[in-house]
Amino acid sequence: MRGMLDIKLIREQADQVRQRLASRGAGDETRVDEVLALDEQRRKLVGEVESLKSIRNRVSKEIGALMGQKKLAEAEARKKETRDIGDKISTLDAQVAEVESARDQLLLRLPNLPHESVAIGKTAEDNPVMRTFGEAAQFTFKPKTHVELCEKLKLVDFPRGAKLSGSGFILYTNWGARLERALIQFLLDLHTSAHGYTEVSPPYMVTRDCMTGVGQFPKFMDQAYAVREGEDASSLGKLYLVPTAEAPVANIHREEILKESQLPIYYCAYSPCFRAEAGAAGVGTRGLIRVHQFDKVELIKIVSPETSYDELEKLTANAEAVLQKLGLHYRVILLCTGDMGFASAKTYDIEVWAPGQNQYLEVSSCSNCEDFQSRRMNTRYKTEKGENKLPHLLNGSGTALARLFVALVETWQQADGSILIPPALQPYMKTDRISV
């Protein structure tokens, strides 16, 4: 496993790398010197051990030739000569492995470099709003919260969800369950038929390598649910519940060399998402806004570097289309350097308006990770000219469901307590209204 940031870039443009890391405000730039020191040490050791190996290989060939000529005494003499080289080589090899692993541990924890178009900032306060769509719904009555609506209309059984699995787990019931399923269907249909994505249905548990590939690990291990097989302790840590379909889907082409003509690749996938949310505020309260398991339709793109920023705009528009078709008010914000995710070079968040909450809820995060993930997972593509390059990987929620559910029921609630179903969803719901 190699590091996520290109070691050559760090070597050759250390100052620029430091500066761009610093713009995230997390202090990662202070690790650059350590990386460089370890890298230099590694190269020195590699040089030493490889020249020894070169000697050993040459002498071994000569021994082979001597044996062939039955000059056994001479062969034995040469063997003696090289015997101790082997010991030196294994010592040095071990040192190389140690230094390399130390270097890579550091590299794996360095976040991606922000794109130059990203606003410099520290927190969510500094995120520029790019655009808004529609307007906040106006009511002639005091709008209820989704919790109230879900209870009245029996869309969710909160107490029993908690009984089954603890707080943060949701039991959808009746029309609530149907709405959840309808939304999933609607989203998949929209992205496959109108936006050109290929549908995939991935495993919901993935290996450690997949988690590392997308940048979840090693930094965010405490956020994942690790799976154990029965009582077999040795199986613990082999598989993890997916925190997003990005984990399996972005890794579909790990360790592969694609042809340029295959690009761009567009995948969309539904999956439940499992998040421990360790230390996060809000889990433990009722409602659907922050939960341990939620549904999501994820969009993944694998594209050539030249096109990746255009593709990011299109991907974001694809996610926005969901909210437009459901008649929901939203805004698109650009995450500033300090608020961006670990793997991303540029991220747009889409926030939908939830009248009952009187706030915007994040339902989609659309990121261009450039070659950060493809380097980690070793996905490459061969150009027409025959050179190997790293594709850019993009991901975006299209969209996350529990919060979409919230915005939908809160926006479309009526004075009589019923919920209108937007026309786009009616074919899936087979009704135009949910009422008591």
Next chain:
RNA sequence: GGAGAGGUGGCCGAGUGGCUGAAGGCGACGGUUUGCUAAACCGUUAUAGGGCCUAAAUCCCUAUCGGGGGUUCGAAUCCCCCCCUCUCCGCCA
């Protein structure tokens, strides 16, 4: 879970200790021939790290035959562990 058979380059497939980074074939690419296509013939046909702190190319070195470790002067080849695939049996949605 039990028994057996396997995992070699883009693909198929040889290779049981040294001259094998790897025969042969297919495919692909370049060229010759050709009215066009086809055929035939010739050639090319991996990735990564390091030497190279001016970039790239060339060149040199190292590593890679599922993964890891071991034996050896030397491992695709021998030994150990693990992973995966296939067949049969058992179990099961």
